[in-house]
Amino acid sequence: MLRRLHSGFWALGVAFGSCSVPRFYSSRLGSELLRSQAYIGGRWLDADGRAQFPVLDPASGQQLTAVSDCGPQEAREAVRAAYNSLASWKAATSKERSNLLRKWYDLMLKNKDELARLITAENGKPLKESLSEILYAASFLEWFSEEARRVYGDVVPTSSPDRRILILKQPIGVASIITPWNFPSAMLTRKAGAALAVGCTVVVKPAEDTPLSALALAELADQAGIPAGVFNVIPSSKSKTPSVGEVLCTDPLVAAISFTGSTATGKILLRQASDTVKKASMELGGLAPFIVFDSANLDRAVAGALASKFRNTGQTCVCANRFLVQEGIHDSFVEKMVKAMQRDLRVGSGFDELTTQGPLINERAVQKVESHISDAVSLGACIVTGGKRHSSGATFFEPTLLSNVTTDMLCAQEETFGPLAPVIKFQTEEEAVTIANASNVGLAGYFYSSNLAQIWRVAEQLEVGIVGINEGLLSTPEAPFGGVKQSGLGREGSKYGVDDYLEIKYVCFGGL
Numbered sequence: 001m002l003r004r005l006h007s008g009f010w011a012l013g014v015a016f017g018s019c020s021v022p023r024f025y026s027s028r029l030g031s032e033l034l035r036s037q038a039y040i041g042g043r044w045l046d047a048d049g050r051a052q053f054p055v056l057d058p059a060s061g062q063q064l065t066a067v068s069d070c071g072p073q074e075a076r077e078a079v080r081a082a083y084n085s086l087a088s089w090k091a092a093t094s095k096e097r098s099n100l101l102r103k104w105y106d107l108m109l110k111n112k113d114e115l116a117r118l119i120t121a122e123n124g125k126p127l128k129e130s131l132s133e134i135l136y137a138a139s140f141l142e143w144f145s146e147e148a149r150r151v152y153g154d155v156v157p158t159s160s161p162d163r164r165i166l167i168l169k170q171p172i173g174v175a176s177i178i179t180p181w182n183f184p185s186a187m188l189t190r191k192a193g194a195a196l197a198v199g200c201t202v203v204v205k206p207a208e209d210t211p212l213s214a215l216a217l218a219e220l221a222d223q224a225g226i227p228a229g230v231f232n233v234i235p236s237s238k239s240k241t242p243s244v245g246e247v248l249c250t251d252p253l254v255a256a257i258s259f260t261g262s263t264a265t266g267k268i269l270l271r272q273a274s275d276t277v278k279k280a281s282m283e284l285g286g287l288a289p290f291i292v293f294d295s296a297n298l299d300r301a302v303a304g305a306l307a308s309k310f311r312n313t314g315q316t317c318v319c320a321n322r323f324l325v326q327e328g329i330h331d332s333f334v335e336k337m338v339k340a341m342q343r344d345l346r347v348g349s350g351f352d353e354l355t356t357q358g359p360l361i362n363e364r365a366v367q368k369v370e371s372h373i374s375d376a377v378s379l380g381a382c383i384v385t386g387g388k389r390h391s392s393g394a395t396f397f398e399p400t401l402l403s404n405v406t407t408d409m410l411c412a413q414e415e416t417f418g419p420l421a422p423v424i425k426f427q428t429e430e431e432a433v434t435i436a437n438a439s440n441v442g443l444a445g446y447f448y449s450s451n452l453a454q455i456w457r458v459a460e461q462l463e464v465g466i467v468g469i470n471e472g473l474l475s476t477p478e479a480p481f482g483g484v485k486q487s488g489l490g491r492e493g494s495k496y497g498v499d500d501y502l503e504i505k506y507v508c509f510g511g512l
Contacts, residue, residue, distance in 0.1 A: 042228025304472030
């Protein structure tokens with residue numbers, strides 16, 4: 001059974017709950033929002049046997065703290081807590097739910113600096129980017145607090161004079177939410193904000209690399225007055241994640257599953273959820289093409305390429321993975337891109353205000369970048385800049401650009417998820433579109449052009465769910481986020497973001 005423990009943080013560098021925080025990190029992590037236990041049914045709880053797992057600083061590999069290591073038992077208790085609170089939460093008025101989400105949003109803004117420090121500590125991204133993520137994450141709570149009051153049904157004309165047709169939209173029930181490490185706050189609020197807005201309750205399983213952000217948001221949800229059991233967070237280690245995920249996908253009390261992560265893991269979760277026919281929202285892998293046509297404004301294209309590729313050190317699902325550059329401007333693009341990378345990108349600790357490139361999340365991530373570079377070079381690619389680990393530490397990697405890249409190389413076929421920009425030369429528009437679409441995934445795609453007819457053609461032909469035209473940064477709460485093919489199911493954000501948490505009910509009113 002779970003036991004309730006004191007979760008106070010008594011002093012810098014000493015015991016916090018049942019764990020401790022090294023003195024080196026204590027001032028950076030702060031004290032107000034640092035939590036080490038699971039949040040279930042409105043209570044801070046230890047896992048069975050007080051099991052814990054370490055949270056590491058990706059920059060140094062040192063332990064930041066330790067958090068409760070939840071397993072299937074805790075997952076089932078969290079699901080029951082969410083189910084038990086469902087009836088009262090969905091019975092609340094949309095205005096009541098809206099007001100509570102707005103309070104949660106206000107608390108995020110009030111605590112934005114501390115929340116940003118938590119992200120930088122456990123994720124490694126530069127502090128400026130972490131702060132941007134917090135503002136982005138908060139914007140989803142603001143957006144869905146407003147959408148809560150706009151879940152409209154319909155009255156449909158009927159051919160029978162004694163009947164009326166009503167269409168109602170109702171919350172689907174308990175939603176399991178599994179979030180990734182690369183945007184540990186934004187991916188949580190984008191999902192949970194939509195679910196809570198329409199009357200669903202949720203169980204959040206954060207990535208094992210970055211549980212502190214989710215637990216901090218649980219603390220703020222509690223402060224905002226979100227009722228007990230409506231929002232639950234169960235951190236778990238890598239070894240326990242599969243068994244926890246299975247509970248969240250198979251428990252009959254769960255009605256929906258929302259996941260952001262790899263396509264391979266998404267397929268496993270979909271199979272597990274199929275036996276109980278759960279509604280599934282999947283935001284999976286990408287392989288974003290970034291096309292630069294001869295007519296493009298080259299300086300804008302380079303700026304967009306830099307922003308798209310190297311945000312979060314290339315660890316975003318919509319970052320450019322393949323650069324397709326038309327032969328007429330290919331050499332100029334490569335020259336300008338290299339100069340921009342060497343001038344504007346600085347590798348180092350995320351807590352250094354001059355840093356733009358933090359560490360990769362772990363050793364496996366670094367090895368993947370290395371393997372993609374090694375494969376490309378063995379097949380004839382050239383390293384124009386970068387190409388190796390950075391002197392800042394084992395998980396830091398130099399921003400790298402490859403030329404002479406061909407479509408048979410791994411970096412053109414797999415999502416690298418690191419600071420690697422492979423450039424492929426093409427001749428015609430048709431060739432570029434063919435290369436861009438030669439993938440079983442389709443999340444985001446980008447292209448730069450000044451030809452209006454070409455802009456319409458390519459935007460319609462790209463087999464992706466998100467298109468950036470002369471723009472490298474796309475994410476915003478007002479727009480739908482999601483992919484086609486094996487990049488996922490459903491859409492998050494925007495007015496469509498609530499659809500995955502709603503059931504449509506047809507009511508026939510007869511005898512009139």
